[in-house]
Amino acid sequence: MILVNYNLYPRNDVLCIDMRSFYASVECVKRGLDPMTTLLAVVGDKNRSGSIILAASPTLKKKHGVKNVSRFFDLPDDPDIHVVEAKMGDYLKVSVEITRLINQYVPKEAIHPYSVDELWVTVNGLEKRYGSRRNVAQLIKDELYETMGLTCSIGIGDNKFLAKVVMDLYAKQEGISECTYEDVEAKLWPTPIEEIWGIGKRMMRNLNRIGIVTLGQLANYSLDRLKKRFGVMGEQLYWHAWGVDLSPVIGDFQKQDQKGFGHGITLLRDYNGEEVFACILDLAEEVCRRARTAGKAGRTIHLGIGYSQETGGGFSRSRSVGIPTNVTLDIYRVCNQLFHEFYDGQSKVRRVFVTLDHLYDDGATQLDLFEDKAKRKDIGYVMDQIRDKYGSASLLRATSFTDAGVTLERSKKIGGHKA
CATH class of the missing domain: 1.10.150.20 (5' to 3' exonuclease, C-terminal subdomain)
Structure with a gap:
């Protein structure tokens, strides 16, 4: 028996669109292959047997049970399988084109990207032009396939939660599925x-x-x-x-206060205690660059360390400073202190994360009278301008060129994978 009065809550026409096996489908289309019949796996690095399979075509998943979390060496010995390296730049370009296509149906304010291959679209008020919201979903689905060769699953709901959940549970099998408030009890x-x-x-x-x-x-x-x-x-x-979700379905979704700036990495190999400092410095540099770009400075520095799989564990600690900062060496110095205090002295390190939060406007931060911090801040901004103009790897610290540095290699990637 329904106890919630749904008449008290807004009803919208929301689509949740998920591109099926997106990376693998894009790679198939690039090669003139059918994404729904081709055996294809997208891996991060073909030269590393332990590289993760980022995407597998539907047929590969069905025939060999390959999952996106599998490893390269788990692939069966099947000569029909195409193995390709991820090209994140290509996927981002296609994602933008998908958004542009949907923008032909609705304004940008009605499109809310969730990830590179998934988004919500609010289609309120399109009945007179296109018919029911299910018709709109079918039109978008058909046009994506006809113009780009890509298939998708679409969930339809009275709000974003219902659209997302019915997409996950039903649309991935049915293609398009719908859930209203009244369907919650039976369907969910x-x-x-x-x-x-x-x-x-x-x-x-x-x-x-x-x-x-x-x-x-x-x-x-x-x-x-x-x-x-x-x-x-x-x-x-x-x-x-109960199917109730009051999160906004239309508007400027990007206009949100920044809570903090973080940057982390899972290392390609285990680092010892001495090597990790070069990685921490590179991460601190990136965090401060992002803070300066946003005109922010922070008081709380957080360091997260994950040990190798052999030992497991790690630590996550933070420390606040008296004056908000976005100076790389300030952040690095605090992270250095935290590492010396909480590192167990022997475990190998596999994951590192640096965060700056408790933010203030940079122009309003107080300067230390006993330290020429203004000059050091100016140096950071100058370095940012050089990198913006000539590329992120045009000006690096010496440690970035060592075997322990991570910036040089990451500058060639998008989202941790080759561009």
Whole structure:
């Protein structure tokens, strides 16, 4: 029995569009192959047997059970399999073209990208021109295939949550699927909570401990108890279980306050304690460059270190400084201190992350009378201008050219993969 009065909540026409096996499909189209029948795997680096398979064509997944988290060496010995290296620049260009195509149907304010291969589109008010929202979805789906050779799955809902969830659960098999408020109980409640967008493994375990296994059980659990146990997240989960989502469906989605600037990397090999400092310096440089570009400075520096798979573990620590900064050596000095204090002295390092938050406007930050910080800040801005004009690798610190540096190699990539 429905206990929520859906008449109190807005109803919109929202599409969630997911490009099927996007990277693999783009590579197939580039080669004149059919994405739906070709066996093709996209890997990060063909020269590394341990490289991750970033995408597999639908046929490869079905025939050999290959998943996107598999490794290159897991691929079966099948001569029909095409193995190609990822070209992130190509995928970004195609993603932009997809957005431009959809922009022919709706204004930019109605398009909300979620990732390079997934986006929400609000199609309110298109009934007179194109018919029902399902017709609009079919038109977009057909045009993407006819003009770009790419297939997609589309979920349709009264809000972004319903569109996303019905896309994940049904549209990937049906092509297009729809879920209204009234469909929630029949279509979504029987679903195990771990299959619902927004519920990770940790939350799944927490919910399982209190007897919640399906979305229906979550919807019929006490809201007060969920709020008491999980806070704001518990309340959000409860309303999502009823299909209610009040997040904006149209507007300037990019206009949000920046909470902080972070940059991290999973290293190609294990680093020892001495080598990691060159990596930390490179990451601090990138974090400060991004902060300066935004005209921000921060007071809290965070260092995250993940050890190799052999030992596991790591640490994540932060420290605040008295005066907001975006000077690379300031950030590096604090990270250096944190590493010396919390590193166990023997484990190999495989992941490093540096973050700057607790932000202030750079022009409003106070200068230290006993240190010529203004000059050091000016140097940072000059370095940024040179890199903007001549390329990110045009001016690097000496440590970036060592075997432990990461900036030089990453400058050749987009999203961690070859451009």
